[in-house]
Amino acid sequence: MKDVRIDRRSFLKGAATAAVGVMGLPCIVPSSALGGAGSVAPSDRITMGSIGVGGMGTNNMRAFLTQPDVQVVAVCDVVEASNEYGHWYKKGWQGEWFGREPARKIVDAHYADKTGVGQYKGCRAYVDFRALLARDDIDAVCITTPDHWHAIPAIAAASLGKHIYCEKPLTLAIAEGRAIVEAVHRHGVIFQTGTQRRSDQQSRFICELIRNGRIGTLKKAITTIGANNKQAPPRDWRPMPVPEWLDYDMWLGPAPWAPYHKDRCLYTFRFGFDYSGGQTTNLGAHAIDIVQWANGTDHTGPVEVEDLGGEFPEDGLFTTATKVHFRAKYANGVELICRTEQDGPRRFEGTDGWIQIQGNKLTCHPESLKTSVIGPNEIHLYESNDHHRNFLDCIRSHRETAAPAEIGHRSVTICHLGNIAMTLKRKLRWDPEQEHFVNDDEANRMLARAMRSPWHL
Numbered sequence: 001m002k003d004v005r006i007d008r009r010s011f012l013k014g015a016a017t018a019a020v021g022v023m024g025l026p027c028i029v030p031s032s033a034l035g036g037a038g039s040v041a042p043s044d045r046i047t048m049g050s051i052g053v054g055g056m057g058t059n060n061m062r063a064f065l066t067q068p069d070v071q072v073v074a075v076c077d078v079v080e081a082s083n084e085y086g087h088w089y090k091k092g093w094q095g096e097w098f099g100r101e102p103a104r105k106i107v108d109a110h111y112a113d114k115t116g117v118g119q120y121k122g123c124r125a126y127v128d129f130r131a132l133l134a135r136d137d138i139d140a141v142c143i144t145t146p147d148h149w150h151a152i153p154a155i156a157a158a159s160l161g162k163h164i165y166c167e168k169p170l171t172l173a174i175a176e177g178r179a180i181v182e183a184v185h186r187h188g189v190i191f192q193t194g195t196q197r198r199s200d201q202q203s204r205f206i207c208e209l210i211r212n213g214r215i216g217t218l219k220k221a222i223t224t225i226g227a228n229n230k231q232a233p234p235r236d237w238r239p240m241p242v243p244e245w246l247d248y249d250m251w252l253g254p255a256p257w258a259p260y261h262k263d264r265c266l267y268t269f270r271f272g273f274d275y276s277g278g279q280t281t282n283l284g285a286h287a288i289d290i291v292q293w294a295n296g297t298d299h300t301g302p303v304e305v306e307d308l309g310g311e312f313p314e315d316g317l318f319t320t321a322t323k324v325h326f327r328a329k330y331a332n333g334v335e336l337i338c339r340t341e342q343d344g345p346r347r348f349e350g351t352d353g354w355i356q357i358q359g360n361k362l363t364c365h366p367e368s369l370k371t372s373v374i375g376p377n378e379i380h381l382y383e384s385n386d387h388h389r390n391f392l393d394c395i396r397s398h399r400e401t402a403a404p405a406e407i408g409h410r411s412v413t414i415c416h417l418g419n420i421a422m423t424l425k426r427k428l429r430w431d432p433e434q435e436h437f438v439n440d441d442e443a444n445r446m447l448a449r450a451m452r453s454p455w456h457l
């Protein structure tokens, strides 16, 4: 693992000269300005860059910004600034501005406020993530790009020794996940997948109950995921001119070339199969991840998957499943059902009881499970109560995070298997060790996606 301190000292020396001599504005935040982090000297801070600062990326960036031992020094987005992000399904949505310039301003305003200097210009904005990654003064990156843009920057960041917080669903295709896991191991960097239920107390408690046999032997897990929350544009949609605030070719990146339409990109990329696995992966990555945790199968996966009536649109701009319904079976006999049901339950059934969560409400049988205490000699699962903080703590301790790449990869693999089974409409046998389908060339061809030149893994 890279020793971040040595690199930083030499960088800060150069940066200090540049800041005073060239810009005349500070770009080093004094320790005293970081509140509770008065003791965190600049040389001990984790310097971060945020790649993808749309809806969730801006949230992530804000979460890191408030960490006392972090200094955000760079942001990157192919959008300069736009209020056309697709949150219009929210009542009263007025349009919020996201993109690299709003993000840069948030960072600079944050540190200006902290330092009390009135002006601060220490955060640089990039269009191309490769320029951000090339900076050797950046220790860690947060990747919150659309799903088709996770694997390439994550692998590039790992190969440059940067620690990575990467949003879920980890990948667009199963083969990408294995490549990320290998890159992370090869370069010894810390990796956190953005599946924040791994840092949620209730999820951990439920998984500990199940792992300690409180409902007997686990037999069935039912995960429900929300329906598509955006209406597809009419089937006779027409291409739109590319807005001047967007580098569209870079937004498409490894995805096949396609004419611009606003509903292809910001937020709604979730419903285009070239960029996402739809709600199967978008929401399934969270829900199925907890089944993996409860089942103790974090480093493996099911052995069988079959369609139970998934539906895809016949044509139009949105191409991901409109109805998700599939079943996977594990070697230990546990059956996993995943289906579309708005605000539906997540349920675990065992030989001696069941546990159900609907919204945040937990119901169970027997009732006494709710107050059950996990004894000192029982199985205690990884404890984290703040997903972003856990990532930073692990960078310092070199410990594995709550949701390392292997876990993120294995969970989203099941979502991808579901999509493949729903597409092929037949029962498929899966070898979780070799990570391929058994005797099924057609299904195996769906393990990877072709990438548009010059992009490749």
Ligand SMILES: NC(=O)c1ccc[n+]([C@@H]2O[C@H](COP(=O)([O-])OP(=O)(O)OC[C@H]3O[C@@H](n4cnc5c(N)ncnc54)[C@H](O)[C@@H]3O)[C@@H](O)[C@H]2O)c1
Pocket: 051, 052, 053, 054, 055, 056, 057, 076, 077, 078, 079, 085, 098, 099, 127, 129, 144, 145, 146, 147, 149, 167, 168, 169, 194, 195, 196, 250, 251, 252, 253, 265, 266, 267, 268, 269, 282
């Ligand atoms: N953990 C969670 O609960 C959670 C919640 C929401 C979203 N997410 C995940 O975050 C990711 C982004 O989702 P979103 O809703 O923020 O989408 P979004 O469209 O609002 O933001 C994505 C941003 O990435 C930018 N981008 C695209 N290509 C880029 C590139 N090559 N380089 C730099 N920036 C690029 C886009 O311009 C956009 O600003 C998705 O993978 C999504 O699943 C996770």
